Amino acid sequence: MKTILVTGGCGFIGSNFIRHYYDRHPDCRILNLDLLTYAANPDNIPERIRANAERYEFWYGNVCNPDLVNSLVARADIVVHFAAESHVARSLYDNRVFFETDVLGTHAVANAVVKHADRVELFVHISTSEVYGTAETQPMTEEHPLNPMSPYAAAKAGADRLVYSYIETYRIPATIIRPFNQYGPNQHLEKVVPRFITSALRGRPLELHGGGSARRDWLYVEDLCERLDRAISRPEQVIGQVFNFGSGEVCSVLDIAGLVLDHLGKPNTLRTSIEDRPGQVDLHVSSTDKAARVLGIKPGRPFKQGLVETIDWYVENEQWWKRIEWMSHPNTSSRW
Numbered sequence: 001m002k003t004i005l006v007t008g009g010c011g012f013i014g015s016n017f018i019r020h021y022y023d024r025h026p027d028c029r030i031l032n033l034d035l036l037t038y039a040a041n042p043d044n045i046p047e048r049i050r051a052n053a054e055r056y057e058f059w060y061g062n063v064c065n066p067d068l069v070n071s072l073v074a075r076a077d078i079v080v081h082f083a084a085e086s087h088v089a090r091s092l093y094d095n096r097v098f099f100e101t102d103v104l105g106t107h108a109v110a111n112a113v114v115k116h117a118d119r120v121e122l123f124v125h126i127s128t129s130e131v132y133g134t135a136e137t138q139p140m141t142e143e144h145p146l147n148p149m150s151p152y153a154a155a156k157a158g159a160d161r162l163v164y165s166y167i168e169t170y171r172i173p174a175t176i177i178r179p180f181n182q183y184g185p186n187q188h189l190e191k192v193v194p195r196f197i198t199s200a201l202r203g204r205p206l207e208l209h210g211g212g213s214a215r216r217d218w219l220y221v222e223d224l225c226e227r228l229d230r231a232i233s234r235p236e237q238v239i240g241q242v243f244n245f246g247s248g249e250v251c252s253v254l255d256i257a258g259l260v261l262d263h264l265g266k267p268n269t270l271r272t273s274i275e276d277r278p279g280q281v282d283l284h285v286s287s288t289d290k291a292a293r294v295l296g297i298k299p300g301r302p303f304k305q306g307l308v309e310t311i312d313w314y315v316e317n318e319q320w321w322k323r324i325e326w327m328s329h330p331n332t333s334s335r336w
């Protein structure tokens with residue numbers, strides 16, 4: 001039985017990944033280390049998984065705690081490190097915790113992997129496309145310069161390069177994955193897609209920073225989980241490598257608002273322009289060549305299909321999101 005340590009497994013992507021991996025690998029045991037910050041929800045892990053003590057353990061704790069991380073990595077064959085502060089807008093006015101968690105948390109995980117190199121087969125570091133800043137070339141390959149434009153992106157770039165330096169210095173068996181924009185079930189309402197969906201359902205304005213002209217590359221979370229699963233099953237092809245996991249399909253924030261309103265039968269007049277957000281990336285579009293060439297990854301769902309699935313999930317799961325509705329509009333001021 002393989003043991004996989006997941007950090008941040010009660011958040012959006014981590015919980016989707018745990019559900020995916022648990023169901024497809026009946027021979028695995030999952031250790032989930034999570035601090036249960038405002039972004040987490042323990043219920044994202046279904047009872048059928050939580051109740052199976054043979055195959056699932058939850059560890060409440062901080063990824064920055066080296067002793068705790070060491071003790072868990074010591075038991076792991078595979079480490080998938082999601083834990084992070086993840087919201088760009090919040091990093092504009094309270095960013096110390098971003099550098100603590102995103103950089104020092106990665107430091108703790110990477111050091112534990114060095115210490116337990118005889119045990120760990122693969123360390124999957126979850127970075128982000130935000131490390132690139134706005135696209136200088138289209139599409140953006142893994143060689144695109146790193147120009148982080150927000151404190152969140154800078155913290156993630158620090159973590160990304162920390163892992164790279166450990167690959168070079170200590171030869172740890174790590175891979176760096178840079179997902180582009182994610183959307184799907186269980187995403188916190190502070191993020192744009194669920195905020196638009198739930199605002200539309202309530203008949204409230206859909207606020208578009210800078211008119212919603214920012215264009216991003218959108219990948220449905222289940223398609224990301226499948227790619228991660230594929231990468232984990234091919235350690236010899238991914239160790240020492242960086243991969244973009246994106247769709248190559250770009251959609252503007254303005255168009256997303258229109259698609260959400262259209263699907264829910266709400267008027268386009270709910271779209272409201274507000275001032276642009278500092279540190280905003282104007283354009284992200286992923287090259288999918290390397291992931292396709294090395295891992296045989298195929299395109300995921302078309303964006304419109306994934307968006308409809310996501311809208312339907314929020315329509316059917318109001319119980320899940322209504323308790324965090326009050327958090328859907330974080331302060332985006334850069335003056336504090």
Ligand SMILES: NC(=O)c1ccc[n+]([C@@H]2O[C@H](COP(=O)([O-])OP(=O)(O)OC[C@H]3O[C@@H](n4cnc5c(N)ncnc54)[C@H](O)[C@@H]3O)[C@@H](O)[C@H]2O)c1
Pocket residue numbers: 007008009010011012013014033034035036037038039040041061062063064081082083084085086087101105126127128129156178179180181182183188
């Ligand atoms: N959501 C996206 O569009 C996106 C895109 C690219 C990359 N990423 C990266 O993917 C990862 C997961 O993102 P997400 O959207 O699921 O984030 P999220 O905010 O939904 O979840 C983060 C999880 O990490 C946990 N956590 C936070 N600080 C912790 C700490 N100190 N110790 C232990 N656990 C802690 C939280 O409790 C939460 O469960 C992050 O590393 C993020 O940078 C996200």
